[in-house]
Amino acid sequence: MKTIFVTMLLLLFGLNLSxxxxxGISYQTIIRDVNxxxxxxxxxxxxxxxxxxxxxGEVVYTETHTLQTNSFGMVSLVIGSGIPQRNTFNNIxxxxxxxxxQIAIDLDGSENYQVIGTSQFVDVxxxxxxxxxxxxxxKGNQWNVAIDTLGNLVPILTEWQCGFPYTDTRDGKTYTTIxxxxxxxxxxxxxxxxxxxxxxxxxxxxxxxxxxWDNLEEYCNTYGGLYQWNEMMQYAQGLxxxxxxxxxxxxxxxxxxxxxxxxxxxxxxxxxGGKMKSTGTLEQGTGLWSVPNLGxxxxxxxxxxxxxxxxxxxxxxNLSFYAYFWSSDExxxxxxxxxxxxxxxxxxxxxxxxxxxxxxxRCVKSQSTQPQIPTxxxxxxxxxTTTQAxxxxxxxxxxxxxxxxxxxxxxxxxxxxxxxxxGLVINxxxxxxxxxxxxxxxxxxxxxxxxxxxxxxxxxYGESLSFTTGTDGQPCPGMFTITDxxxxxxxxxxxxxxxxxxxxxxxxxxxxxxxxQTNNGFTEKYxxxxxxxxxxxYGGLYQWGEMMQYNTTPGVKGIxxxxxxxxxxxxxxxxxxxxxxxxxxxxxxxxxxxxxxMDAGKNLKSTSLWQSNGNGINLYGFRAIPAGYxxxxxxxxGLGAVAEFWSSSTSAEGTxxxxxxxxxxxxxxxxxxxSNGGRSVRCVRDAN
Numbered sequence: 150m151k152t153i154f155v156t157m158l159l160l161l162f163g164l165n166l167s168x169x170x171x172x173g174i175s176y177q178t179i180i181r182d183v184n185x186x187x188x189x190x191x192x193x194x195x196x197x198x199x200x201x202x203x204x205x206g207e208v209v210y211t212e213t214h215t216l217q218t219n220s221f222g223m224v225s226l227v228i229g230s231g232i233p234q235r236n237t238f239n240n241i242x243x244x245x246x247x248x249x250x251q252i253a254i255d256l257d258g259s260e261n262y263q264v265i266g267t268s269q270f271v272d273v274x275x276x277x278x279x280x281x282x283x284x285x286x287x288k289g290n291q292w293n294v295a296i297d298t299l300g301n302l303v304p305i306l307t308e309w310q311c312g313f314p315y316t317d318t319r320d321g322k323t324y325t326t327i328x329x330x331x332x333x334x335x336x337x338x339x340x341x342x343x344x345x346x347x348x349x350x351x352x353x354x355x356x357x358x359x360x361x362w363d364n365l366e367e368y369c370n371t372y373g374g375l376y377q378w379n380e381m382m383q384y385a386q387g388l389x390x391x392x393x394x395x396x397x398x399x400x401x402x403x404x405x406x407x408x409x410x411x412x413x414x415x416x417x418x419x420x421x422g423g424k425m426k427s428t429g430t431l432e433q434g435t436g437l438w439s440v441p442n443l444g445x446x447x448x449x450x451x452x453x454x455x456x457x458x459x460x461x462x463x464x465x466x467n468l469s470f471y472a473y474f475w476s477s478d479e480x481x482x483x484x485x486x487x488x489x490x491x492x493x494x495x496x497x498x499x500x501x502x503x504x505x506x507x508x509x510x511r512c513v514k515s516q517s518t519q520p521q522i523p524t525x526x527x528x529x530x531x532x533x534t535t536t537q538a539x540x541x542x543x544x545x546x547x548x549x550x551x552x553x554x555x556x557x558x559x560x561x562x563x564x565x566x567x568x569x570x571x572g573l574v575i576n577x578x579x580x581x582x583x584x585x586x587x588x589x590x591x592x593x594x595x596x597x598x599x600x601x602x603x604x605x606x607x608x609x610y611g612e613s614l615s616f617t618t619g620t621d622g623q624p625c626p627g628m629f630t631i632t633d634x635x636x637x638x639x640x641x642x643x644x645x646x647x648x649x650x651x652x653x654x655x656x657x658x659x660x661x662x663x664x665x666q667t668n669n670g671f672t673e674k675y676x677x678x679x680x681x682x683x684x685x686x687y688g689g690l691y692q693w694g695e696m697m698q699y700n701t702t703p704g705v706k707g708i709x710x711x712x713x714x715x716x717x718x719x720x721x722x723x724x725x726x727x728x729x730x731x732x733x734x735x736x737x738x739x740x741x742x743x744x745x746x747m748d749a750g751k752n753l754k755s756t757s758l759w760q761s762n763g764n765g766i767n768l769y770g771f772r773a774i775p776a777g778y779x780x781x782x783x784x785x786x787g788l789g790a791v792a793e794f795w796s797s798s799t800s801a802e803g804t805x806x807x808x809x810x811x812x813x814x815x816x817x818x819x820x821x822x823x824s825n826g827g828r829s830v831r832c833v834r835d836a837n
Contacts, residue, residue, distance in 0.1 A: 187222030338373025347463030375507030423495030444495035459507030527611030542600025622770015645727030653688025687776035690827035709832035763812025779827030
């Protein structure tokens with residue numbers, strides 16, 4: 150038989166004091182399986198026994214009940230009203246010795262009962278005389294019970310404790326809760342607010358609004374609501390704010406540090422997702438995740454559900470495949486941090502997402518009041534050059550003791566501490582964000598950096614982040630520069646066995662973006678926003694035919710100088726394989742379409758000009774800059790955000806392969822693009 154256990158909610162003793170014995174004991178419990186999952190709407194047989202003297206002493210009374218759990222996995226019964234199997238409930242002599250209550254379960258009707266819990270009745274005879282008693286549940290928690298004016302025993306309720314259901318006073322909805330480390334989490338997605346159609350954005354109108362999958366309330370009842378980030382925040386900013394969480398008892402929206410605390414209490418990003426996912430699969434009729442739901446154990450009791458999300462235009466995606474949870478931390482003006490769980494693995498992934506998406510929300514509260522070390526985050530490193538970089542940290546919790554100093558420490562090739570490092574900078578004290586320059590770095594070197602914060606309890610460190618300083622690159626042997634037909638001079642750089650131009654080509658006569666480049670005997674170019682200064686800074690933008698000089702042969706010279714050519718699709722694959730730290734030359738990944746590899750994009754991007762801290766590290770001196778592009782309709786877009794480079798290889802009629810690098814990607818992108826668009830051009834030297 151599968152192992153089962155119970156969560157005791159409360160015991161209500163109903164005593165009739167006009168007689169010598171009680172008429173019954175009211176009892177409620179939640180039935181869970183071995184993975185901590187509640188068992189809703191399940192037929193069960195319970196056997197209840199009263200034991201005298203010791204926990205393995207004489208059984209003085211036994212009865213059985215046939216019941217069905219409700220939709221929350223709960224059963225309610227009265228001990229004394231079941232079918233007696235041994236002796237009579239009214240003949241139990243409560244005085245003179247201790248008594249224990251034992252519960253056993255039978256799921257298949259075989260009468261093979263499995264004991265799932267034994268708990269002591271504390272001082273019951275004294276309680277009958279003094280009209281009060283203390284009960285101890287299976288976890289050792291003690292509960293005070295008193296006798297009311299009608300002679301019934303009722304619980305003396307003190308403040309609510311984590312692990313018991315919590316009722317939101319705004320709408321009466323009840324959420325189960327669980328302790329994980331020093332945190333108390335709701336184990337169900339929030340379902341507060343008024344359902345609106347997903348084609349309409351949630352707005353700041355004084356009413357909490359939610360999306361439900363397929364715009365049906367029944368999905369919210371199962372998976373919780375989906376909320377756009379600003380609606381969740383209730384149009385405020387800050388960390389650990391209430392937002393749409395219940396207004397009482399300290400519930401707040403989890404910030405990035407709350408998620409970190411949860412994830413690392415469960416063993417880290419790589420395995421915590423499995424411990425957070427609910428178990429079972431749709432295909433097997435045992436859960437809500439799609440097959441294979443890899444590694445799902447729900448060991449934490451977090452019970453993450455694959456609620457999917459709502460996207461642009463009111464489209465719902467990924468139900469049963471993924472769970473997405475907001476944090477209250479912004480990444481950029483348009484994006485905020487989130488956590489995700491997948492049916493394909495055990496990782497609890499951290500990544501930024503568009504605030505307009507509708508994600509699930511969990512509420513959390515801190516359980517700790519004792520002083521402890523602070524909580525500090527290491528912020529992403531940016532402005533990386535050959536000899537310096539800028540990093541930062543954020544102290545999100547002082548640990549109930551003042552933070553006396555905070556800062557950064559870094560080290561080449563190893564994890565730094567404040568005692569052992571290659572550099573350290575102190576940046577004030579207290580809560581909040583801070584930024585510092587790391588100087589005196591060696592070029593082309595990988596460093597690890599950590600933020601730290603200290604109070605009178607000790608030193609806390611943020612996550613270790615690695616970055617690599619850039620290099621100016623090695624010029625091509627015997628050819629440090631190359632000059633085009635107009636006299637424009639370009640630096641060269643040797644990457645692997647290839648010799649590349651270090652800058653985008655800018656040859657040609659500027660025409661406006663609204664015009665089409667034509668085969669008229671001279672080279673034409675676009676300058677971003679029709680501004681010639683942008684051609685000087687970022688190079689020209691060219692339609693595919695103009696760049697090729699109306700020759701369709703891959704690897705043709707085109708607009709490149711003599712001895713150089715437009716890189717074909719294979720030339721780009723060689724560059725990517727040389728630049729990526731994970732996937733080398735000729736790896737099959739480079740034949741794929743879309744974003745590929747590990748960090749070729751990051752290693753090829755320049756260390757400046759990219760928006761939203763999306764700079765690269767220019768590891769090989771290629772210095773790809775975000776020149777944007779001209780659309781096939783004649784408009785310009787993407788300056789500061791993307792770099793797009795033509796190849797000389799066609800992909801389909803009217804399209805050609807290009808390469809894209811983006812501010813929000815470390816990977817390199819291979820896409821089919823309309824030949825009428827305007828993109829940047831790099832030239833590569835012909836093989837000797």
